[in-house]
Structure formats: C-alpha cells, structure tokens
Amino acid sequence: MTTIAFIGLGIMGEPMAGHLIDGGHDLIAVNRSQGAVERLVDRGARAGHVAAAVAEAEVVITMLPDSPDVEAVAVGGDGIYANAKPGTLHIDCSSIRPDVSRRLAEDGAQRELRVIDAPVSGGQAGAVEATLSIMVGGADADVEEARPLLEAMGSTVVHVGPAGAGQTVKAANQLIVAGHLELLAEAIVFLEAHGVDLEAAVKVLGGGLAGSAVLDRKAAGMLTRTFDPGFRIDLHHKDLGIVTSAARDAGVAIPLGAHVAQLVGALRAQGHGGLDHSALLLLVEHLSTPPKDA
Structure with missing residues (x-):
C-alpha cells in the first residue's frame, strides 16, 4: 500500500483516483470543490489540503487543467516541493507545456524529489474504464516505480523518454x-x-x-x-x-x-x-x- 496525495479531481481525475483506492492504496484527496473529495472519502479516501497531504505522501499525483495550475501547486510556498519529504515521487498527469515539465523536474531535483510527466489520453470514458493511454517522461527508475500506479489507471503505459517527453x-x-x-x-x-x-x-x-x-x-x-x-x-x-x-x-x-x-x-x-x-x-x-x- 502506497500513501498517495492526489491533487485535481475533475471529470478525469476523480475516476483515476478511484482506481487507486480500489487498488488498496491510502489516498488523500485534494481538490478545490469538495463534491469529488466527499465521493472519494465515501470510497475509502481521506480528505486533505496540499501542504499537509504531500508532507505525508510517498507519491503525489497532479491532474490539473494547465501549466500555471501545476506550477502554482508544485512550487508555491504551500505547494508540493516546499512540503514533500526528500525522495517523494511527483507524477504529473496533467497536459502542460513540455518546457514547464522539464523545469519542474529540475526544480524537484533541487529539493531531492523525483518528478515524471505522465499525461493521459482517452477522455472521461478512458478514465472511468481505466483504459487510458499514458505517455511517460522521466528517469528510468522513477518511471518503473510509478508503473504499477499508472497501470491501475490506464491500459497502455509507455516510457517515451526523459523529462518533458511525455508532454x-x-x-x-x-x-x-x-x-x-x-x-x-x-x-x-x-x-x-x-x-x-x-x-x-x-x-x-x-x-x-x-x-x-x-x-x-x-x-x-x-x-x-x-x-x-x-x-x-x-x-x-x-x-x-x-x-x-x-x-x-x-x-x-x-x-x-x-x-x-x-x-x-x-x-x-x-x-x-x-x-x-x-x-x-x-x-x-x-x-x-x-x-x-x-
């Protein structure tokens, strides 16, 4: 069982997080609106806020709309990189600019964190059915550590290169x-x-x-x-x-x-x-x- 802070529970993030709960993981649900959080809590998750959730987590997964949203959550004073323990794995499943993904990987490394980009394709149906195609960029060892979690959410998980390659x-x-x-x-x-x-x-x-x-x-x-x-x-x-x-x-x-x-x-x-x-x-x-x- 892995303790996962899942940040961003929109129409795709919520079912993705649900598959991780079904897989037996300890999931801390973080979202601006609380409806999705409450539904996941009913399925066994815990509710949390960014700073406290990532401080406890072994893995942080973000599923957010755009590059500025991911940057704000990752590098802000109350964000992931300021509060996560050294060695924490950040899996960004958002679809953002490749250059931003590369920069986040560099920023994370300076904090002794491991960052991979793992954007997904398949829409809401793919998220619900756990049939997403997931294209992953990052270091080999980090991608392999993330693979079981990614395979709980998608049916096609492919490592396509270094940081930013997934995006x-x-x-x-x-x-x-x-x-x-x-x-x-x-x-x-x-x-x-x-x-x-x-x-x-x-x-x-x-x-x-x-x-x-x-x-x-x-x-x-x-x-x-x-x-x-x-x-x-x-x-x-x-x-x-x-x-x-x-x-x-x-x-x-x-x-x-x-x-x-x-x-x-x-x-x-x-x-x-x-x-x-x-x-x-x-x-x-x-x-x-x-x-x-x-």
Missing part, C-alpha cells in the same frame, strides 16, 4: 485527435447533405481504413448532437496552443494542425468552450449553412 507526445496526440474530429465532423455534414443512412455509413467507415478510436467513441454523440463533455473544447484549445507553440519553437510546419487550432479557437469564441471537443460539428454546420436571404 511532447501528448501534444502530438492532441494534434492528431483534433484533426480526426474535424474531418469526422466534415464527413458527417457531407453525408447528411446527401441523405445517406448515417448509422450505416459510420459502421462501414469504422470497419475500414477510416476507422479510429475517435470515430468509435465520438461519432454516435455527434450524430445525436450530444456534446456532454468528455473532453472540453476549452482544454483542447489549450492543448493546441501548446503544440503550435512547440512546433514553432522547433521550426516544424504543421499547416493542417494550425488550421484546426484556429477552428477550435473559433468555436470557443462562439461560447462553446464547455462542450465536448466533438462539438466541432457545430462549426462545420455553421460554415455549411447558407444565409437565410440566399
């Missing part, structure tokens, strides 16, 4: 997912315009080369215009900002990715940031609708 691979993942979603949205609007049996079309597309996890998980909700967030447009907008910035820094051209990033930004500007990222369909519909006086 780099996650950025590439978000680039691919956004492109798939945009093309799936365009395909659905195209098929509808031609009066095709949509369910039959999606079935046959899924069985061919066009098939993908994105199509399997998102097409049904797109057909019914159900956009309850498994992964919000706001967060994908943030992630595409990460990949476009990192690509620019590396001198890499991502013309299609940059265009999809603009489309996601446009949908967010229209007030749809809280919807699932499959709501890109709404933007394609809007662009395909002729003016009323046409």
Whole structure:
C-alpha cells in the first residue's frame, strides 16, 4: 500500500483516483470543490489540503487543467516541493507545456524529489474504464516505480523518454485527435447533405481504413448532437496552443494542425468552450449553412 496525495479531481481525475483506492492504496484527496473529495472519502479516501497531504505522501499525483495550475501547486510556498519529504515521487498527469515539465523536474531535483510527466489520453470514458493511454517522461527508475500506479489507471503505459517527453507526445496526440474530429465532423455534414443512412455509413467507415478510436467513441454523440463533455473544447484549445507553440519553437510546419487550432479557437469564441471537443460539428454546420436571404 502506497500513501498517495492526489491533487485535481475533475471529470478525469476523480475516476483515476478511484482506481487507486480500489487498488488498496491510502489516498488523500485534494481538490478545490469538495463534491469529488466527499465521493472519494465515501470510497475509502481521506480528505486533505496540499501542504499537509504531500508532507505525508510517498507519491503525489497532479491532474490539473494547465501549466500555471501545476506550477502554482508544485512550487508555491504551500505547494508540493516546499512540503514533500526528500525522495517523494511527483507524477504529473496533467497536459502542460513540455518546457514547464522539464523545469519542474529540475526544480524537484533541487529539493531531492523525483518528478515524471505522465499525461493521459482517452477522455472521461478512458478514465472511468481505466483504459487510458499514458505517455511517460522521466528517469528510468522513477518511471518503473510509478508503473504499477499508472497501470491501475490506464491500459497502455509507455516510457517515451526523459523529462518533458511525455508532454511532447501528448501534444502530438492532441494534434492528431483534433484533426480526426474535424474531418469526422466534415464527413458527417457531407453525408447528411446527401441523405445517406448515417448509422450505416459510420459502421462501414469504422470497419475500414477510416476507422479510429475517435470515430468509435465520438461519432454516435455527434450524430445525436450530444456534446456532454468528455473532453472540453476549452482544454483542447489549450492543448493546441501548446503544440503550435512547440512546433514553432522547433521550426516544424504543421499547416493542417494550425488550421484546426484556429477552428477550435473559433468555436470557443462562439461560447462553446464547455462542450465536448466533438462539438466541432457545430462549426462545420455553421460554415455549411447558407444565409437565410440566399
């Protein structure tokens, strides 16, 4: 049994933490809003606050929205690095900038802490089903120590390189997912315009080369215009900002990715940031609708 401080219990963090409780670990739940904390306490967790929780923990896991959120919790005076015991392992499952992950690993090392970046892919469904894909950056020994915990939350856990490498691979993942979603949205609007049996079309597309996890998980909700967030447009907008910035820094051209990033930004500007990222369909519909006086 490992004592784990789990910080950040959103729609993905809460089920991830739940799997660790089910695995028999002593989990201290830390979150701004207390609803998720109370639900986890009912399942056997303890409630806590950052400084006291990390002082007691052997492992600290963060699952937070963005780079500034992780930095504030990690390096602030009441944060992880000021209060954790030497040797504590910090596993950051958030999706943040690779350069921030590298800096956190350096800051942690100065405090005799071990830091790995382990962003996840699979959305809310993957978190609930413990089928997340987890891309991990960090020292070999630290990653292997973390592996049993990561495997309790995900079905694919791969060590992809040193500190920051996990975030780099996650950025590439978000680039691919956004492109798939945009093309799936365009395909659905195209098929509808031609009066095709949509369910039959999606079935046959899924069985061919066009098939993908994105199509399997998102097409049904797109057909019914159900956009309850498994992964919000706001967060994908943030992630595409990460990949476009990192690509620019590396001198890499991502013309299609940059265009999809603009489309996601446009949908967010229209007030749809809280919807699932499959709501890109709404933007394609809007662009395909002729003016009323046409």
